Structures are given as structure tokens and as C-alpha cells.
Amino acid sequence: EIPDEQKTAWKKHTASGFKNKEDFETTLARSLYNCDEGAAYGGTALAFRDRLIIDWNKTQQSHTFADQKHLSLEFLMGRALDNAMLNVGLKDVARDLGFRMEDVIGIERDAALGNGGLGRLAACFLDSLASLDYPAWGYGLRYRYGIFKQEIINGYQVEVPDYWLDFNPWEFPRHDVTVDIQFYGNVRKYNDDNGRQVSVWENGEIVTANAYDVPIPGYNTPTTNNLRLWSSKAASGEFDFQKFNSGEYEQSVHDQMRAETISAVLYPNDNLDRGKELRLKQQYFWCAASLHDIVRRFKKSKKAWKEFPNQIAIQLNDTHPTLAIPELQRILVDNEGLDWDTAWNIVVNTFGYTNHTVMAEALEKWSVPLIQHLLPRHLEIIYEINLHFLQYVERTFPKDRDMLSRVSIVEESNPKMIRMAFLAIVGSHKVNGVAELHSDLIKTTIFKDFVKIYGQDKFTNVTNGITPRRWLHQANPKLSELIASKLGGYDFLKDLTLLHKIEAYADDKQFRKAFQDIKYANKTRLANYIKETTGVSVNPAALFDIQVKRIHEYKRQQLNIFGVIHRYLALKAMSPEERKKMQPRVSIFGGKAAPGYWMAKCIIHLVNEVGRVVNNDPEIGDALKVIFIEDYNVSKCEIIAPASDISEHISTAGTEASGTSNMKFVLNGGLIIGTCDGANIEITREIGEENIFLFGNLAEDVEDIRHQHTYEGVLIDDGLQKVFDAIHSGMFGHSDEFSALTNTVVNHDHWLTSADFEAYCKTHDSIDEAFKDQEAWLHKTILAVARMGFFTADRCIEEYAEMIWNVEPQKLKQNG
Numbered sequence: 001e002i003p004d005e006q007k008t009a010w011k012k013h014t015a016s017g018f019k020n021k022e023d024f025e026t027t028l029a030r031s032l033y034n035c036d037e038g039a040a041y042g043g044t045a046l047a048f049r050d051r052l053i054i055d056w057n058k059t060q061q062s063h064t065f066a067d068q069k070h071l072s073l074e075f076l077m078g079r080a081l082d083n084a085m086l087n088v089g090l091k092d093v094a095r096d097l098g099f100r101m102e103d104v105i106g107i108e109r110d111a112a113l114g115n116g117g118l119g120r121l122a123a124c125f126l127d128s129l130a131s132l133d134y135p136a137w138g139y140g141l142r143y144r145y146g147i148f149k150q151e152i153i154n155g156y157q158v159e160v161p162d163y164w165l166d167f168n169p170w171e172f173p174r175h176d177v178t179v180d181i182q183f184y185g186n187v188r189k190y191n192d193d194n195g196r197q198v199s200v201w202e203n204g205e206i207v208t209a210n211a212y213d214v215p216i217p218g219y220n221t222p223t224t225n226n227l228r229l230w231s232s233k234a235a236s237g238e239f240d241f242q243k244f245n246s247g248e249y250e251q252s253v254h255d256q257m258r259a260e261t262i263s264a265v266l267y268p269n270d271n272l273d274r275g276k277e278l279r280l281k282q283q284y285f286w287c288a289a290s291l292h293d294i295v296r297r298f299k300k301s302k303k304a305w306k307e308f309p310n311q312i313a314i315q316l317n318d319t320h321p322t323l324a325i326p327e328l329q330r331i332l333v334d335n336e337g338l339d340w341d342t343a344w345n346i347v348v349n350t351f352g353y354t355n356h357t358v359m360a361e362a363l364e365k366w367s368v369p370l371i372q373h374l375l376p377r378h379l380e381i382i383y384e385i386n387l388h389f390l391q392y393v394e395r396t397f398p399k400d401r402d403m404l405s406r407v408s409i410v411e412e413s414n415p416k417m418i419r420m421a422f423l424a425i426v427g428s429h430k431v432n433g434v435a436e437l438h439s440d441l442i443k444t445t446i447f448k449d450f451v452k453i454y455g456q457d458k459f460t461n462v463t464n465g466i467t468p469r470r471w472l473h474q475a476n477p478k479l480s481e482l483i484a485s486k487l488g489g490y491d492f493l494k495d496l497t498l499l500h501k502i503e504a505y506a507d508d509k510q511f512r513k514a515f516q517d518i519k520y521a522n523k524t525r526l527a528n529y530i531k532e533t534t535g536v537s538v539n540p541a542a543l544f545d546i547q548v549k550r551i552h553e554y555k556r557q558q559l560n561i562f563g564v565i566h567r568y569l570a571l572k573a574m575s576p577e578e579r580k581k582m583q584p585r586v587s588i589f590g591g592k593a594a595p596g597y598w599m600a601k602c603i604i605h606l607v608n609e610v611g612r613v614v615n616n617d618p619e620i621g622d623a624l625k626v627i628f629i630e631d632y633n634v635s636k637c638e639i640i641a642p643a644s645d646i647s648e649h650i651s652t653a654g655t656e657a658s659g660t661s662n663m664k665f666v667l668n669g670g671l672i673i674g675t676c677d678g679a680n681i682e683i684t685r686e687i688g689e690e691n692i693f694l695f696g697n698l699a700e701d702v703e704d705i706r707h708q709h710t711y712e713g714v715l716i717d718d719g720l721q722k723v724f725d726a727i728h729s730g731m732f733g734h735s736d737e738f739s740a741l742t743n744t745v746v747n748h749d750h751w752l753t754s755a756d757f758e759a760y761c762k763t764h765d766s767i768d769e770a771f772k773d774q775e776a777w778l779h780k781t782i783l784a785v786a787r788m789g790f791f792t793a794d795r796c797i798e799e800y801a802e803m804i805w806n807v808e809p810q811k812l813k814q815n816g
């Protein structure tokens with residue numbers, strides 16, 4: 001599949017990394033005397049890329065037509081070089097150049113084609129699929145601009161475009177793989193010779209999808225899977241050519257730009273749906289290109305259509321790819337001539353749908369007029385799907401008239417809306433949530449009626465996980481090495497449950513010391529990074545308290561910063577002697593706010609202003625520092641996650657579907673302060689409740705408390721009132737800047753900031769106490785690490801494979 005001219009170019013530096021100076025010089029077209037870190041990165045990346053290609057080709061040739069397809073609008077991959085080196089097993093090669101490997105790796109820009117948890121989960125799953133030898137492809141969009149780069153200017157977030165493609169050695173354009181995608185147009189009906197009605201969607205605008213492939217290497221296996229990203233281009237039809245020649249240059253160029261706009265930029269919203277037409281275009285463009293690709297490959301196998309679901313499993317990462325359901329139905333009925341029921345049976349057995357949120361504002365709906373305009377045939381098909389579905393519901397529940405309007409895929413509002421989650425449920429054979437509590441919640445709240453209709457078995461849980469290759473071995477090589485020294489090798493990177501064997505060392509003096517030294521070194525690394533980037537000196541011996549994730553009211557960074565202010569006021573009220581006795585702390589925040597999310601931006605501003613005041617208060621010194629790390633992303637997380645003593649996962653109970661950074665922090669030897677939400681609950685069950693700091697109201701009580709707020713007003717906690725008074729006094733700059741933040745608590749407190757405040761502060765006090773006893777603390781952290789085996793993404797993939805995809809691994813024959 002690789003074009004010939006590329007093959008010859010690559011031959012020059014294949015097989016062994018660059019063994020000699022000439023290889024390197026030809027690869028980069030520059031002399032070694034002129035080699036800086038950027039050049040060293042370029043050369044190393046190209047050399048390792050070549051190693052991957054060989055296995056990649058072998059893998060793709062050996063795979064039969066059976067495999068799984070993962071449709072995700074987001075893949076938050078981070079850097080590739082370190083991972084490529086780990087998987088090829090030759091991390092040392094590049095040292096010859098005389099650079100520190102860390103610096104060379106550090107040159108690479110993140111592939112940041114995602115917002116947060118959902119996109120990173122897709123990336124971890126690709127790593128596990130390849131590492132476990134599952135034949136699987138990812139399908140996504142090749143955004144020219146990934147998630148924006150965040151700068152903090154005068155304490156405010158400023159968004160800078162992320163143009164990441166100027167040197168990307170990890171992608172391969174497949175000039176021969178293109179798909180023409182139609183938008184708009186009309187539907188023509190006619191009866192064929194057998195009197196069967198046929199629908200033709202025609203006269204639309206055509207945009208071409210170009211494939212770019214990214215190799216996904218597995219760890220300790222030659223299996224190298226494929227991530228295919230689609231890029232939009234104007235269709236090079238004669239029409240445009242004519243326009244150009246007849247002097248309509250401007251129109252011709254304008255059409256081109258319009259087409260390229262589709263894959264131009266990632267929507268920077270996390271857990272928020274805004275129903276923009278361009279977003280719907282992105283979704284259809286990518287679904288249609290991917291399905292065309294999948295169907296084309298299946299047809300090469302010459303198998304009967306009924307075999308389709310046995311050969312192919314398509315997993316929908318949230319509702320973003322739900323248009324793939326009517327699109328496959330359209331292909332089967334309109335293009336391939338299957339009857340409706342046969343086609344529908346194939347569709348349902350092919351798709352699985354993963355839900356990542358219960359929050360109303362994140363549940364996708366598209367207006368009927370918009371779909372009508374953009375995808376007229378799909379709207380007809382969606383209506384037909386709904387008709388069949390509602391007829392079934394009516395037959396099954398003849399007495400429940402309300403049921404029909406509650407579960408209808410079409411919401412009878414003005415304008416009418418298509419409920420994408422309902423379409424995804426109806427069009428899939430399995431629906432899963434991403435942690436036990438979350439999977440229970442969807443069954444009892446937003447999808448309750450569907451459980452009645454389809455039964456319990458259609459709904460299942462697959463608790464999220466993370467790849468231990470990136471999140472333990474790469475991010476924390478020293479800890480990985482220490483564990484390997486006790487376990488007699490690195491097998492745990494592929495079977496994370498083996499970690500349980502280090503429980504035996506929780507009381508071992510030497511092991512504890514080594515473990516503690518590693519944590520201290522990781523904290524020092526982060527302290528150096530903070531010094532370089534913010535100019536603030538933090539003491540690595542202080543307790544590092546970290547909350548890094550997208551900024552969102554439901555994640556409650558406001559609770560954290562109010563708690564920090566509370567602590568600051570308490571410190572100010574103490575005598576110098578008393579203050580000296582307090583456990584020194586560094587409160588670290590990081591995360592991006594969606595550009596249109598005003599409240600989230602206020603939170604960022606408050607954190608920065610509190611930092612400015614606290615960090616410059618000579619009375620406070622090391623007792624408290626407040627840091628905001630700019631532009632939090634995957635590669636920064638690799639420095640941050642190993643450096644925590646405590647990390648914060650404090651969402652209002654019932655709102656965070658799972659969380660995955662909670663897993664990263666514990667796996668790296670930090671403890672959690674958290675609510676009974678998402679995967680925190682299962683983490684507690686695995687590591688023991690004595691090794692986690694839980695607080696706050698439970699999910700089952702949240703509704704009642706909100707109700708109470710509405711009817712009786714919000715009760716503001718005394719401690720929180722003092723914090724608000726300090727903010728209103730202008731202590732952190734003009735208080736108008738923060739009034740939105742305090743008012744929402746006073747008016748509704750939808751996120752229970754006040755209701756949970758006291759418990760939150762008390763829990764932090766008990767953390768201070770616990771941290772004083774370093775031996776006991778080490779005992780807890782070592783046990784916690786030892787018990788994290790369950791949270792590997794490898795376990796997730798095995799569960800999906802067995803419960804949803806019904807597939808087995810396919811090992812490559814070595815030297816085959």
C-alpha cells in the first residue's frame with residue numbers, strides 16, 4: 001500500500017535506527033555539525049518510524065478482513081517518539097548523538113486531536129488493542145488545528161491556534177485512498193422493475209475525503225495497527241475546473257476553502273453540545289468516509305452481507321459518530337438493494353455505543369430542519385427507524401401512551417430535534433457506561449425506559465482504564481524500574497495485576513526508601529518545571545496537591561480554590577509559631593476552559609489571582625504556594641502525574657462518568673481526595689477505603705439537596721462565607737471579576753459547593769495529619785499502587801472483546 005517513491009526514500013534509513021552519520025545526514029539533508037535538538041528529534045523520529053513501518057506492513061497484510069473499527073471524533077495521542085522507542089525496544093540508539101534523550105523527546109509537539117478524557121481514552125484503547133494483538137483500526141478526523149494552546153496573560157486564559165502539522169513524521173498520506181462525500185441535494189424516488197421503491201440521493205455538493213494513516217505500535221509485539229484520519233479537500237471535479245477556467249477564480253478558491261474548513265479545527269467543547277452546522281458536517285464527513293472504507297474492504301472479501309456483523313464490529317465513542325447508523329442502513333438499502341429488515345439486522349449487530357456522560361447539556365440533539373437541509377435522505381431513514389421502533393414499543397407497552405413520546409428519537413419540540421443518544425441505543429446491540437456507578441445511573445435515569453423496552457442485557461458496564469506503558473513506564477521510568485527489580489522483569493506492563501506482588505514490600509524499609517526517593521525526584525522535576533515556566537520556587541518537600549483536568553463547574557475547581565483561600569485565611573490568622581507547625585503545601589491547578597465558557601474562565605482567573613497574592617505574601621513563605629500550570633496537555637500530564645502526593649477528583653457526585661486521571665495519579669504513587677463518583681468508587685474498593693480520602697454528599701442525595709435549594713434557598717457554609725467576604729473585600733483584585741462565581745453558589749449552588757465545603761476542608765485537614773506520618777503514608781501509597789492492576793486499559797479491551805465485539809486476538813507469526 002505504500003507508494004514506490006516513498007519506499008526508496010525510506011530504504012536509505014531502515015532497519016536499525018541510524019547506525020551511521022551518513023544515514024542521519026541524508027535523512028535530514030543537513031550536516032551533523034549543524035545538528036541541534038530539533039534536528040536530532042527529526043532524525044530519530046524518522047529512523048524509528050521506519051522500524052514501525054516494517055511491522056505495520058506485516059500486520060496489515062496478515063490481517064484478514066475481520067476486525068474492529070473504533071469511530072472517535074477525538075484521539076488525544078500526545079507524543080509518539082518515546083512510545084515508538086519503547087515498543088521497538090531500542091531506546092538507547094539515539095543517545096549516540098550526544099543529546100539528552102529527554103531533551104530530544106521534548107521537542108515533539110503533542111498530537112492533541114481531543115479535548116480531554118474521551119479523547120485520551122480512545123488513545124489508551126488503541127495502545128491496548130495493538131499490545132494485545134487485536135486487529136483493530138481507529139477512524140478519526142485529521143484536524144489541521146487540534147485543541148488550542150492555552151496562554152495565561154495577566155491571569156486570563158488566551159487561546160492560541162495549535163498548528164501542529166508542519167513537521168509530522170508519524171502520518172502517511174494515502175493518495176490512493178479517497179472517498180467522495182455528498183452534502184445537501186435532494187432525494188428522488190422511483191419504482192424499479194420489480195415495483196420496489198428506490199431512493200436516490202442526488203444533486204448534492206461533493207467534498208473529497210483523503211486518508212492519512214498513523215501507525216499504532218503494540219508493546220512487546222510486532223502487531224502494529226492503523227489509525228486512519230480523514231482530511232477534507234474540494235472535489236477536483238470538472239465543474240470547479242470549468243469555473244476556474246472561465247475566470248471565476250474567486251468562487252473556485254472559495255469552494256476549496258469551504259471544503260477544507262470541514263477538517264480544519266477541533267471543536268474545543270468538553271461535555272457541551274452547541275448544535276453548530278459545521279460540527280454536523282464534520283460528523284457526517286467522517287462517518288461516511290469511514291463506513292465507505294469499511295464496506296469497500298468487506299466487499300473485497302466476497303462474503304455474504306449477513307456475515308458483515310461477524311466480520312466487523314464498530315464501536316461508537318459517544319454519540320458523535322451516530323450518523324454512521326443511518327449511513328450504513330442507507331448503503332445497504334439504497335446502494336446494495338437489501339430489504340429494510342435484513343439491513344437493519346446487520347446494522348444493529350454491527351454497532352456498539354459507549355456513553356460517556358449523563359449531563360443534559362452534553363447530550364447531542366440535532367434540529368430536524370438542519371438535518372433535512374444537509375442530509376435529506378438520512379432524515380428519511382431516521383424517521384423510518386423511529387417508526388419501526390415506536391411500533392415495536394406500542395406493541396410491547398400498549399397501555400403506556402406517554403412512553404412513546406418519552407422514547408421517541410424525534411423530540412416534538414419547536415423545532416423538532418433528533419435525540420442522538422436514543423438513535424445510538426436503538427441502532428446498537430450493546431450500550432455501555434464507563435464505570436459502575438455511571439452504568440447504573442444511565443439505566444435508572446436518562447435511559448430508564450430503554451431498559452424496560454430492551455431488557456437489562458442490552459446495557460452493560462466497562463469500567464475505564466489507562467495504558468500502563470505510557471502512564472507508568474514512560475511517565476515514571478524509575479518507579480517502573482523499581483517494580484521490575486522486585487518482580488523480576490517487566491511482565492507487569494502487560495499484566496498489570498502482577499503489581500499485587502509488591503504488597504509484600506509495603507513494610508520493607510529499603511523498598512519504602514527507594515519509593516520515597518523516586519517520589520521526591522519526580523516532585524523535584526515538577527518543581528523545576530514550575531520554576532522555569534512561572535518563576536515561582538516551590539519546595540519539593542511540601543505536600544503537592546494537584547488538580548489537572550478540563551475546567552468545568554461539575555469538576556468543581558471552584559471548590560478547590562475556595563478551599564485554598566480558606567487555608568490562606570487560616571494561615572494569616574495564625575502566629576508565626578503556629579504557622580511553622582502547619583504542613584507546607586503546594587496547590588497546583590491546570591486545565592483548559594472552553595473558549596465560550598465564561599464561568600470556567602472566571603475560575604482560571606481566580607486561581608491565578610490567588611496565586612499572585614499568596615505566592616508574594618512574605619508571611620506565608622513555603623506554607624502555601626498556588627500554581628496554575630499553563631497549557632495542560634498529555635505530555636505535561638506525564639510530568640505531573642508522577643509528582644503528586646494528593647490529587648483532586650471532587651466532582652459533584654453523579655456527574656463524572658468515570659475519570660481516568662484518578663487512575664494515573666494512584667498508579668504513580670499518589671493518594672486521592674475525592675467524592676463518591678465515577679471510578680473513584682471502584683478505586684476505593686480495590687485499594688481499600690483506608691487508602692483514599694473520600695468526602696461529600698452521595699449521588700442519591702444530590703437531587704433532594706438541589707430541590708431544597710430551590711424551595712428554601714441555599715445555606716452558605718460559615719467557612720465559605722469568610723472566603724466570599726475575602727473575595728468581596730478585593731483581596732484578589734476587583735471583586736466584580738468573581739461575582740459570577742460567588743453568585744451562582746448563593747443563588748442555586750447547583751454543584752453543591754457550599755453543601756460539600758465543610759467536609760472538603762476537614763478532609764484536607766486530615767490529609768495534613770496523615771502526611772506527617774511519612775512511614776504510614778508510604779505504606780498507603782505502596783499498597784495503593786500494588787492494587788491498581790484492575791485499571792489497565794488492557795482489561796477494558798478484553799471486556800469489550802468478549803462482551804461486545806465477540807473477537808479474539810490474532811498474533812502475527814514471527815518472521816512469517
Ligand code: 26M
Binds near residue numbers: 118121356660
Ligand atoms: C459535543 C458536542 C459538540 C462539541 C463537543 C462535544 C463533546 C466533546 C467531548 C462532548 C463531550 C466530550 O467529551 C466528554 C468526555 O470527555 N467525557 C469523559 O469521558 C471520559 C472517558 O470515558 C470519562 O472518564 C469522564 O468522566 C467523562 O467526563
